[in-house]
Amino acid sequence: MDNIKSYVQQHKDRFINELIELLKIPSVSADSAYSQDVIDTSEAVKASLEKAGCDYVEICDTPGYPIVYGEKIIDKNLPTVLVYGHYDVQPPDPLDLWTSPPFEPVIKKTDIHPEGAIFARGACDDKGQMYMHVKALEYMVQSSTLPCNVKFMIEGEEEVGSKSLGWFVEKNHEKLKCDVILISDTGMISNQQPSITTGLRGLSYVEVEVTGPNRDLHSGLYGGTVANPINVLAKMIASLHDEDNHITIPGFYDNVEELTAEERAEMAKAPFNLDNYKKALDLNDIYGEKGYVTNERNSIRPTLDVNGIWGGYTGEGAKTVIASKAYAKISMRLVPHQDWEEITELFTKHFESIAPSGVTVKVKPHHGGQGYVTPIDSIGYQAAAKAYEESFGVKPIPVRSGGSIPIVALFEKELKSKTIMMGFGLDSDAIHSPNEHFGIFNYLKGIETIPLFYKHFVELSK
């Protein structure tokens, strides 16, 4: 423990600068304009794994962006840890809300991060958290304390639904064989109270298109005589929730697991202050499904949100037009046992069925993934819990996250291994938002904690 602490102290400036270099490459997988940058980032990740001490690193081609695979096998008879992460990032827009350019990382102090935080797109999600594992490996190799085999699988399509990962995993069962999968792509409660994510929501992401007249029309000459695709889309979206904010898609809740009063009481123990929550978002009130509290609404309950909407004239000034088409991107967060493909079908069937005559509707499924729950009695969870307790001096709390890492369910199915989600980010890190950042404390603490997981995992596996 002391060795790793002093090693991190000694090398922290280099650790920070190496991450900053990685953050400068705009690896936005959702926008093809950045495709070369995504490729360049995979090369940079490969180089960093070689430098950290992997015996073998390869850039694996896929139908989409490449997957970087690396390994250090010290003894076939020892356990193997498979580290998963992603080197692609969310689109940075809206750019005008960033206080510094998203791909020009800067270190700024904040109330929560008095030691400073790195501000850049991907600082936390997931370049920063992924890179902690690279630096932890460097330490274990340099100090000859690596207690088992390690494999890395770092992909470049996580922010667009890991399109090629399933294809890759199915083809490489042998290569990816492992005893546990380790991911840092989630958060923890606070720097004083670590937590381990034991549950994730699934996701179904679709794009809808409503078409009315075959061309844009003058709203004076045609206003009132034809279905306006934007008005219709608004009506259709509005109808997807009832007045209690329940989702109205028939069959949507069929497989949703209702937690017991005891389980809900357990959840309620996690520290939460509603006033601070509202204050942090400048909200006069919260909003959500009747019968559940905030911590339940974003973890054990499914949701439906419009992530983007557009149609008609959106430029400067005014244009009196009835648009020919209107569009929306809609995503549903799902809970364990809700099958994302089935939900996507239910949505499509329902959305098409509520289209009024006078318009035609298309639903295009984008991507999705299943929810997941990690048993807290597993060796992997126990090892992670010990690691956090040793490095933070506080027992971590198991929590269900509202986010989705669809591939976790895929790993269990294909590789028959449990996944442990050791997150070191904070909700306030603004991932997916302008001014995303990652605390220096969190970054270095992660590097310190990961080797402890290896140690305890190998011991508990004996």
Add this chain to the structure above:
Amino acid sequence: MDNIKSYVQQHKDRFINELIELLKIPSVSADSAYSQDVIDTSEAVKASLEKAGCDYVEICDTPGYPIVYGEKIIDKNLPTVLVYGHYDVQPPDPLDLWTSPPFEPVIKKTDIHPEGAIFARGACDDKGQMYMHVKALEYMVQSSTLPCNVKFMIEGEEEVGSKSLGWFVEKNHEKLKCDVILISDTGMISNQQPSITTGLRGLSYVEVEVTGPNRDLHSGLYGGTVANPINVLAKMIASLHDEDNHITIPGFYDNVEELTAEERAEMAKAPFNLDNYKKALDLNDIYGEKGYVTNERNSIRPTLDVNGIWGGYTGEGAKTVIASKAYAKISMRLVPHQDWEEITELFTKHFESIAPSGVTVKVKPHHGGQGYVTPIDSIGYQAAAKAYEESFGVKPIPVRSGGSIPIVALFEKELKSKTIMMGFGLDSDAIHSPNEHFGIFNYLKGIETIPLFYKHFVELSK
């Protein structure tokens, strides 16, 4: 009549080429990127009026884009016709739907226009129709048949609500003094059945902004716990119409005049084929206010249409975000007796009142104007009817248009003059849409018909 016909035949190529030159200047008043082009267009209009025979032409500065004023006074004791038109045009987007660039005019034949039509933004609305009056003046001056005084007032802000026109008209009562106002900014039923627009709808155009959280949020971590501004905006827009497509804003219909069964029977006489109407728009069905037919829904009934909507991630691919803000541009078409400023207030009050807690709502009025009706027993209408009958060989039908020319009501109030709307365009000309065009037949027929209006107006005024 024969003289004007032969003059048009002799000069038609020049008439067409002069209009094409004018159409090449992208005078988009809604987008400040085109401001110099708008200015350049006012200069071109000034030059064309001087060339046509005005004794005096001036470019009048306003708080916005300039107004071109021109006049030819032959005898103070004779009646004066004031011609109004506008040299600005609608934004051309969506550009990808144009079959030829909007500001590179080309002549193409269509089923409705076997002699060809000029395709360009502004070809009909209103450069083409405005320029007919310039060429008609040229003929009357060249043939010494101008029977009265003529004044021109050509503005550059009609497509953005004629912001400066009221200011200008109030300041220039004496300069603009006239006996009748002549406008060609409307359409007619068909090239075989001319019509004169006797009614116009008013307009109230607003922009709304819904704000939720103070930043874009990750839809996994916050999905279900905060009001999503896009979902809320959709619900609010949806609530503005009931299931019969009546508008739900309290007081909205208070001043709407209900037409008598006789009046509605008169209106029903205008030729209309619903199947062709649907076919022309590729619609499987029409849509609109219960209790009224298509020709009533777009003329004697008020409407509410969303002209544009935007919020969240609208780029390529997927982004799981809850947007901080969502926006919409909404316009209401009003009928005579509905005061646009009062309606704008009613909308604002209502829209703010239906905002759920968890969001804040801003309503920004853009512009508006009153509806208008021209009495068909006025000298002006009678002169126009005779002119059409003489040049088309068919009696014109009086019709109410769904469009708005807010300044017509303004003129009556400020200048105490009636306005006659002699339109020569067709609904199929796609004004405000991609591939706007104006038939060569219509353009030349307009030039032939206008001098006949002058002749009959002076005779009937004796």
